[in-house]
Amino acid sequence: xxxxxxxxxxxxxxxxxxxxxxxxxxxxxxxxxxxxxxxxxxxxxxxxxxxxxxxxxxxxxxxxxxxxxxxxxxxxxxxxxxxxxxxxxxxxxxxxxxxxxxxxxxxxxxxxxxxxxxxxxxxxxxxxxxxxxxxxxxxxxxxxxxxxxxxxxxxxxxxxxxxxxxxxxxxxxxxxxxxxxxxxxxxxxxxxxxxxxxxxxxxxxxxxxxxxxxxxxxxxxxx
Amino acid sequence: xxxxxxxxxxxxxxxxxxxxxxxxxxxxxxxxxxxxxxxxxxxxxxxxxxxxxxxxxxxxxxxxxxxxxxxxxxxxxxxxxxxxxxxxxxxxxxxxxxxxxxxxxxxxxxxxxxxxxxxxxxxxxxxxxxxxxxxxxxxxxxxxxxxxxxxxxxxxxxxxxxxxxxxxxxxxxxxxxxxxxxxxxxxxxxxxxxxxxxxxxxxxxxxxxxxxxxxxxxxxxxxxxxx
Numbered sequence: 001x002x003x004x005x006x007x008x009x010x011x012x013x014x015x016x017x018x019x020x021x022x023x024x025x026x027x028x029x030x031x032x033x034x035x036x037x038x039x040x041x042x043x044x045x046x047x048x049x050x051x052x053x054x055x056x057x058x059x060x061x062x063x064x065x066x067x068x069x070x071x072x073x074x075x076x077x078x079x080x081x082x083x084x085x086x087x088x089x090x091x092x093x094x095x096x097x098x099x100x101x102x103x104x105x106x107x108x109x110x111x112x113x114x115x116x117x118x119x120x121x122x123x124x125x126x127x128x129x130x131x132x133x134x135x136x137x138x139x140x141x142x143x144x145x146x147x148x149x150x151x152x153x154x155x156x157x158x159x160x161x162x163x164x165x166x167x168x169x170x171x172x173x174x175x176x177x178x179x180x181x182x183x184x185x186x187x188x189x190x191x192x193x194x195x196x197x198x199x200x201x202x203x204x205x206x207x208x209x210x211x212x213x214x215x216x217x218x219x220x221x222x223x
Numbered sequence: 224x225x226x227x228x229x230x231x232x233x234x235x236x237x238x239x240x241x242x243x244x245x246x247x248x249x250x251x252x253x254x255x256x257x258x259x260x261x262x263x264x265x266x267x268x269x270x271x272x273x274x275x276x277x278x279x280x281x282x283x284x285x286x287x288x289x290x291x292x293x294x295x296x297x298x299x300x301x302x303x304x305x306x307x308x309x310x311x312x313x314x315x316x317x318x319x320x321x322x323x324x325x326x327x328x329x330x331x332x333x334x335x336x337x338x339x340x341x342x343x344x345x346x347x348x349x350x351x352x353x354x355x356x357x358x359x360x361x362x363x364x365x366x367x368x369x370x371x372x373x374x375x376x377x378x379x380x381x382x383x384x385x386x387x388x389x390x391x392x393x394x395x396x397x398x399x400x401x402x403x404x405x406x407x408x409x410x411x412x413x414x415x416x417x418x419x420x421x422x423x424x425x426x427x428x429x430x431x432x433x434x435x436x437x438x439x440x441x442x443x444x445x446x447x448x449x450x
């Protein structure tokens with residue numbers, strides 16, 4: 001193994017990778033919580049509520065994630081009433097959650113509507129209210145259908161955390177790029193960009209491929 | 224009231240020409256990307272569905288690699304990695320990198336869309352084509368393609384819309400498309416609210432228009448009995 005590899009790999013694995021995984025964890029947990037809530041509310045037949053959630057879903061699904069993250073990071077702090085500058089990781093997490101929750105909301109709506117009407121009726125007959133009915137009867141069953149898209153979402157979110165490097169989060173891609181710059185500035189000045197970018201592709205593939213396989217497997221097993 | 228009063232509409236109005244320049248570059252790259260991924264999708268999707276020996280295997284690897292790695296890393300690999308291959312550096316201009324990156328990405332997703340579409344065409348249709356004396360290629364062109372492409376259309380629409388959205392990432396290599404234009408406008412004017420509001424509105428308009436147009440095509444082309 002050439003001499004330059006060791007410090008670069010150490011930096012990327014100990015600095016970049018944990019940040020990538022932390023950001024992905026925030027994003028996937030936030031997206032799931034908000035998305036499941038919005039998706040369940042979307043099944044209520046009350047048009048102002050439906051229109052509002054639809055607007056949320058269409059806007060955050062329609063915008064490129066980069067634009068959402070840029071807006072949260074650059075434009076939101078100057079907006080009246082807010083005047084708060086988020087840290088880079090927070091800003092990126094909020095951007096990813098807005099996008100991810102819109103995806104989850106859409107999937108949840110489908111999953112909840114796939115539960116037979118009788119389940120609602122039976123739960124209502126047992127004296128459950130709307131909240132209890134959904135929490136104890138409908139959502140646990142809908143979760144089976146929701147699991148494959150959630151695993152795909154995790155793979156997608158891990159890939160999309162790289163966008164955070166563009167607002168200065170030192171995740172995996174950013175640590176790779178910093179290593180390239182540093183190698184370029186130190187003699188003999190060879191950046192090893194090809195090897196480092198190829199290594200990044202391999203690293204992301206090793207994380208993402210098992211997840212997409214798992215999603216396909218779950219899809220076959222559960223649905 | 225401060226919310227409305229402090230928002231500088233005039234600024235947006237004044238800079239429409241700037242946005243227009245970026246928008247043209249975005250549309251150009253997106254158009255090439257969509258056309259290219261359509262072509263790749265049909266050819267490699269057909270190779271996958273018909274299990275054409277070596278090509279099918281290579282196409283499967285291509286699809287898995289592209290779908291399981293971030294497009295931003297792919298863009299940097301093409302822009303920064305290929306120029307540093309020891310011995311044989313490949314240098315491309317920003318426009319080539321731009322369309323190449325989004326086309327390769329869209330092509331992989333579309334290969335999968337079309338593979339599924341072609342495989343969904345009932346075997347008896349192809350059997351009928353072969354029985355009428357059509358060659359395998361003629362059966363594909365006259366039977367499998369027109370039916371399978373229509374089955375693949377809804378899922379490939381999502382890919383085309385994503386290709387358009389992904390062009391925004393090209394700002395990372397300094398390609399002067401819409402997002403890059405907005406980014407430099409913001410750094411000159413310090414009016415991020417106005418700039419990003421205008422940028423977001425433009426993208427939503429583009430994305431919603433493109434998906435509406437494609438859905439119109441989908442409705443027009445739908446197989447009669449499913450309409």
